[in-house]
Amino acid sequence: MSHAPQIRIPATYMRGGTSKGVFFRLDDLPEAARVPGAARDRLLLRVIGSPDPYGKHTDGMGGATSSTSKTVILSASAREGHDVDYLFGQVSIDKPFIDWSGNCGNLTAAVGAFAISNGLVDPARVPDNGEAEIRIWQANIEKTIIARIPITDGQVQETGDFELDGVTFPAAEVRIEFLDPADGEGALFPTGNPVDDLEVPGIGTLKATMINAGIPTVFVNAADIGYTGTELQGDINEDARALARFETIRAHGALRMGLIQSLEEAEQRQHTPKVAFVAPPAAYTASSGKTVAAGDIDLLVRALSMGKLHHAMMGTAAVAIGTAAAIPGTLVSEAAGGGERNAVRFGHPSGTLKVGGEARREGDGWVVTKATMSRSARVLMEGWVRVPGDVLS
Template identity: 70%
Template sequence: MSKQIKVPATYMRGGTSKGVFFSLEDLPEAAKQPGVVRDQLLMRVIGSPDPYAKQIDGMGGATSSTSKTVIVSTSSRPDHHIDYLFGQVAIDKAFVDWSGNCGNLSAAVAPFAIHSGLIDPSVLPENGIAEIKIWQANIEKTIVAKVLMVDGEVQELGDFLLDGVTFPAAEIAVEFVDPSSSGGSMFPTGNLVDDLHVPDVGVFNATMINAGIPTIFIDAAELGLEGTELQEDINSDADWLEKFETIRAHGALKMGLIDDIEQAATRQHTPKVAFVSKPKPYRSSSNKTIETADVDLLVRAMSMGKLHHAMMGTAAVAIACASSVEGTVVNMAAGGGAREGVTFGHPSGTLKVGAVASQSEQGWTVERAIMSRSARILMEGWVRVPSDTLLNDEIAS
């Protein structure tokens, strides 16, 4: 009979997400390279695919925010400290989506690397702020994390409160450098607003942006929504979930992310779909009152087929970038005009993000998008998986 093997791992919270973190060198030899065996290992660690959609036999939490894996290594680039690879594990299907980044877990990557000895101690202050330059391998972009060090260790605890996270922690400033698409315009259709035709759903004014993560923004009123919805309002309605997935698929096609509408099923992590509205009062999922004056706009976003409980970090980058360009759906919901930052309301509360956009002959660009997050190690040691998970490519597939 098969036995279990142990793989060194750390379970961490980053922002409003949780994931299982690995050092590349700690992975079994067959999983050190991208491919079927690595994917099979990560799915088994998380507990997917699970037809019950509970991930009871793994480390996942049965939501898009908690079905995540991270692989970190010393950077192969001379001007970066570490390389970071993110895998979004599907819950009820057998695949790992490598098409995008997780902005929330980006805040945990530098603390993990410091704790794991992946960063040369000579670049770390005994007391002060360590600026860690991260190469995000999924999207080939640079992230700079500013981590507080005290007595030579990462300071995890503090008084920074992040809506969507119950307990306070130390603040980590995260800068996404040149977050727009490397392969083309920040607005892949060339337009700030497009008519998005979605068969059997409708025609919508949509801003489609590739910054942070590819995202489709639609005004809530065009969908017949308020923009104040919480998770249960959308996730308990099969019709809404189907509509949003159809919008996502046709938006992906219009953005050039897929060649055929059927390919959307194998690219669930990207693009995201978000709906926005002008400020209005609502009560968050924690029963906190958000007043009209507290925010510049409201945003709700879909992640892996469900309404997110707060806001994905990469989608927050997209919000920052889109809001800074006058005339986008996001900018108009925020009141229009030139902007270098917005505070937006999401189901769990509010979040402030910043970005400065500029226009050239090549199109719109953003030098940096900035937000604050926090991170904490929850557990460290080993995860166990059946040894036959790694037998060979044929079995793993």
């Protein structure tokens, strides 16, 4: 019996923020995978090593967590006023599907650097020294993101002294602006309210802020579901019953937000919405052993991604946090002490993160113009990935 040989595809393995992913130029993909569809999904699943019933990704590039099972496809943008088109795929670990419904805010930090280094940006847009302002079209959510990439002697500078909780080593700071971060398909608050009563069978009626900003997110109060907001990954991820409860909350939130038409659809839409819980400031010990003092933060936030508590904070969920904190009356704002603000520092399992949000009243509602944060990014490996050639057949 004959078997198809492996094919090799140019790729770069990059860290962006607290995530890692495999980056591709669109034109480097096999022709069948240059368009959305089953061939592309099969290829990227095989690159990552999914689905893996062992949950290890031993036979692929994935890291068997939601933060490390990611793929990115980039191309020079034909859209006026933009440099690069950015398409993100969140790869399921144990199921044969890729969720294309949202962005990865962490990997956004690596997009500009990859685009410059791989010839996707007009060289005239890159200074010899200083910052390159790269305008990114986020194709999943159809939004503009600006990434400010440090440049030294005409090359992307990756090393530096910027420290990001959740990342072991310092690197160069990448400043990111998410413009008009509210979901382009709907209202900032899809229910029309900053807080709703969300009925969740078997759990009860929970106060919830459901917001479309950065990524659709359902916020609930930690105390309402029996938590303090100081929990670390093991407290949640080693409790199968807790994970099931969070998935139930997420599914009912998705239905209430109009993201799905039936609860059964939630299983095929794992990337969005996110579910998070918030609490007022309190001291705790982060996963690194670092002490986070109550006086150093405005509130506590814990968020789940792909069914597990995130080890730090998803970048897109941080945008949702910054946006909600800027609007009085949301659960996020109330946990932070209430009132209007344009920045908030929150505690997450790995430490703290500051995110900015600019909001204004417009009629009876709110409009968010921008959310900002700093991340870092670094190339880990570049060359080719190899996959069996029959994956495209």
